[in-house]
Amino acid sequence: GENVEQHPSTLSVQEGDSAVIKCTYSDSASNYFPWYKQELGKRPQLIIDIRSNVGEKKDQRIAVTLNKTAKHFSLHITETQPEDSAVYFCAAAFSNTGNQFYFGTGTSLTVIP
Amino acid sequence: EPEVTQTPSHQVTQMGQEVILRCVPISNHLYFYWYRQILGQKVEFLVSFYNNEISEKSEIFDDQFSVERPDGSNFTLKIRSTKLEDSAMYFCASSEYAGRFRVFGSGTRLTVV
Numbered sequence: 001g002e003n004v005e006q007h008p009s010t011l012s013v014q015e016g017d018s019a020v021i022k023c024t025y026s027d028s029a030s031n032y033f034p035w036y037k038q039e040l041g042k043r044p045q046l047i048i049d050i051r052s053n054v055g056e057k058k059d060q061r062i063a064v065t066l067n068k069t070a071k072h073f074s075l076h077i078t079e080t081q082p083e084d085s086a087v088y089f090c091a092a093a094f095s096n097t098g099n100q101f102y103f104g105t106g107t108s109l110t111v112i113p
Numbered sequence: 114e115p116e117v118t119q120t121p122s123h124q125v126t127q128m129g130q131e132v133i134l135r136c137v138p139i140s141n142h143l144y145f146y147w148y149r150q151i152l153g154q155k156v157e158f159l160v161s162f163y164n165n166e167i168s169e170k171s172e173i174f175d176d177q178f179s180v181e182r183p184d185g186s187n188f189t190l191k192i193r194s195t196k197l198e199d200s201a202m203y204f205c206a207s208s209e210y211a212g213r214f215r216v217f218g219s220g221t222r223l224t225v226v
Contacts, residue, residue: 034214036156043204043217044156089156100169101215103156 002027004092006104013080014112021107023090024072030092033073034101035064038087047088048075080111115139117218119205125224126195134190134221136205145188146206146215147180149173156204162188195225 003026013019023033031052036044050057050064050073057064061080066073077084090104118137126132138145147159160170162180179191188207192199202222206215 036217043219045217046214049214100158100161100171102158105155 002030002092002100002102004090004102004104006090006107008107009105010108010110012110012112015080015082017080019077019080019084019109019111021075021088021090021109022072023074023092023104025092025102026071027092027094028071029094032093033064033066034091034093035075036089036091038089038106040086044089077109082111082113085109085111115216117205117207117216119218119221121221122219123222123224125226128197128225129194132192132195132223134203134205134223136188136190136218137186138188138205138207139216140186142207142209142216144208144211145182146208147190148204148206148217150202150204152201159190195223197225199223200225
């Protein structure tokens, strides 16, 4: 099965700085890569996703890049704000079957005011 | 915005007892999922359900677990004889179609004592 690794496990940045979280996956068949944000005690919520036919996607301060050859994808948050503090999970899936999402182990991001 | 609804939000049960966790997926979604998250750990896939049958399940989803869609709106997860290690947050999720992102419910925190 797929194996998703995520780094770093914790990340602290000063408000206004950028944060980058990286994930690697093992199954070259994976073609869908969502990112979820989970605030303490709350549900995971999708923040951005990317499909394998696209190399980069941006939504305001959030961007995701995908390198299919190297099998890694990254989340970039620019101009971080305290409300960005949360645990971020990447995931990989073969979307054609719609079944298992393989989640990374999570990155706890703290934005220091 | 449509939401996935879960009840109860918190359930405490004695070891060996049966529990049923309930979910109401988004009405036009066709795929349903259960995930588990042990405190401080990543989200783990349990099972996916489509067209009134299980389409995929993980190793965690053993004979103690079962899922059901008893009517047109509810989706339930039953644990027949709970163990201490079943204590976790259980998230229901649904998606519109196979390749679409999952929308997570707010979770049920299960505590087995």
